[in-house]
Amino acid sequence: MTENRNTILAIILSGLVLLAWQYFYNVPQMEKQRAAQVAQTQTTKPAQESGAAPQSGTAPAPAANAPANNQPASATPVSRDSAIAATARVRIESPRLSGSISLKGARVDDLSLMQFRETVDPNSPPIVLYSPSGTENPYYAEFGWVAASGSTARIPDQNTVWQQENTGSLTPSHPVTLKYDNGDGLTFRRTIAIDDHYLFTIKDEVTNVGNAPVTLYPFALISRHGTPKVAGYYILHEGLIGYLGDYGLQEYGYKKIDDARAVNFKVTNGWLGITDKYWASALLPDTRAQLQARFSSNLVGGVRTYQTDYLQDPQTIAIGGTGSAFARLFAGAKEAGVVGINFPIGGLGGYNKQLELNHFDLLIDWGWFYFITKPMFLALDFFYRFFGNFGISILLVTVLVKLLFFPLANKSYVSMAKMKSVQPQLAALKERYPDDKVKQQQEMMEIYKKEKINPIAGCLPVALQIPVFFSLYKVLFVTIEMRHAPFYGWIKDLSAPDPTNLFNLFGLLHFDPTQIPVFGQYLWLGVWPIIMGITMWLQFKLNPTPPDPTQQMIFGWMPLIFTFMLAGFPAGLVIYWAWNNLLSVAQQSFIMHRNGVKVELFDNLKATFVSKKAESKT
Secondary structure (H helix, E strand, O other): OHHHHHHHHHHHHHHHHHHHHHHHHHOOOOOOOOOOOOOOOOOOOOOOOOOOOOEOOEOOOOOOOOOOOOOOOOOOOOOHHHHHHOOOEEEEEOOOEEEEEEOEOOEEEEEEEEEEEOOOOOOOOEEEEEEOOOOOOOEEEEEEEEEOOOOOOOOOOOOOEOEEOOOOOEEOOEOEEEEEEOOOOEEEEEEEEEOOOOEEEEEEEEEEOOOOOEEEEEEEEEEEEOOOOOOOOOOOOOEEEEEEHHHOEEEEEHHHHHHHOEEEEEEEOEEEEEEOOOEEEEEOOOOOOEEEEEEEEEEEOOEEEEEEEEEEOOEEEOOOOEEEEEEEEEEEEOOHHHHOOOOOOOOOOHHHHHOOOOOHHHHOOOOOOHHHHHHHHHHHHHHHHHHOOHHHHHHHHHHHHHHHOHHHHHHHHHHHHHHHHOHHHHHHHHHHOOOOHHHHHHHHHHHHHHHOOOOOHHHHHHHHHHHHHHHHHHHHHHOHHHOOOOOOOOOOOOOOOOOOOHHHHHHOOOOOHHHOOOOHHHOOOOHHHHHHHHHHHHHHHHOOOOOOHHHHHHHHHHHHHHHHHHOOOOHHHHHHHHHHHHHHHHHHHHHHHHOOOOOOHHHHHHHHHHHHHHHHHO
């Protein structure tokens, strides 16, 4: 019936939020690591074509009988420090990156992000991105050349020891050059530069003073050993990623690429890599280069290895000639200002614009509703530049959103004010036709039509919040700028839930109630979720009391349900909702007063407590 439209819409909206909570936050947990399989030797597999892509951290060979990588991982991994100390290295020192390049294999395999820490404690260890082979979780980038099919030329591989021609560390103002002479007339030089952020530029040169021409294929790869732990949420992609020419955005999670084993692309104007929630590593070849790109997953000694790689077109280097190849590597944090944002108004250029890359901004998972999440982030970032606090930015963006939706919300609140003004007429209908529900409905609709009242207008303000709510949730969840961003007081990280808890008296009792078996997960209720619940309850109390008992029950319980439901959401999201509720109460009160309707908020609150007190006495 028309009278129950409010009830139905309210149930639908509540259900949507409940489903979203289950689907996006509560149910999806990190997938358990696959059990280590019994070590086995991979059988030799023929390559599909000349110029086969490289295999899991070994220099590729485009020969027709190129073997797959069957080098097992270390049975007893060593510590990261021990692995780094075991080889001669070139230090990397930049404002945001610290680490080293191994002269064995000339790999970039030791990187830490100095501006990002493991916890909110500024003295906690920096985030480690790359680690060398032999450690528990090797992760590295490698560049080089592959000899053509049938060639006997000795090409440097992962075991080749290079020499540093110049001295000193790799810094933004000081590139380094590595050299390898194969003793048969081929001299390889690699010049590596780094900028102030996360971009490595690699130039490879080969000089041929031998007695025959040689054909070589430039390659680059990123290899990761072991299936990493992922956040496990469906709104976030973690795994292999790339924007590959006409194929567009390609995303392969770890399970998906395990099933596919290998996926090949022949493209120009592409980039590819491996992404985590906040960090990423990506190969950025020349946008004009023809690539044989690949995503792959291999089982090596019982350990899964994941790889993104590409081969470029071959170069034939004549006697006395020189061949060269150019590559770039992004390895660092997915900062929007550094990566870039494609957006018509207020977009950030970053590497995406600077290097004229093909949608590199999609390295950050803005989602299907990027047309909402991108401007949401840009607005937050704009205010952050002025006030230096993302919590203040959230409050100001909430005001902007209210102004943006003011015309719609205004109509809704006007309709609600009119509905409140006709409450005596509706009560009179029930007295006039106590046993004729159909007649009540007909007369009620006549009143609504005469007064130009929309009976479902009361749910419109809540409905308007839903897309904004989820876009802000997405921004808080995926952008590194929100990670460890403090507000005031006890909120040290807006992207994490409120750390306080009612059930241990906000820290007075020294135990964690969420660890209680079975129902502990429901005992998470911080200060800000409680504030949010109170503001939502106040907003409902400002509205006309629904005539239907079912409606009254739903609207009575909804604030409590939302309070517990949002308790585990990021604190920034809960702060937004609470502030939005307060603004809605102020806006609605003003409109009701302007329409000559008495604002009975305090009367309704008083009536609630008086009736409950009366019920308790009976």
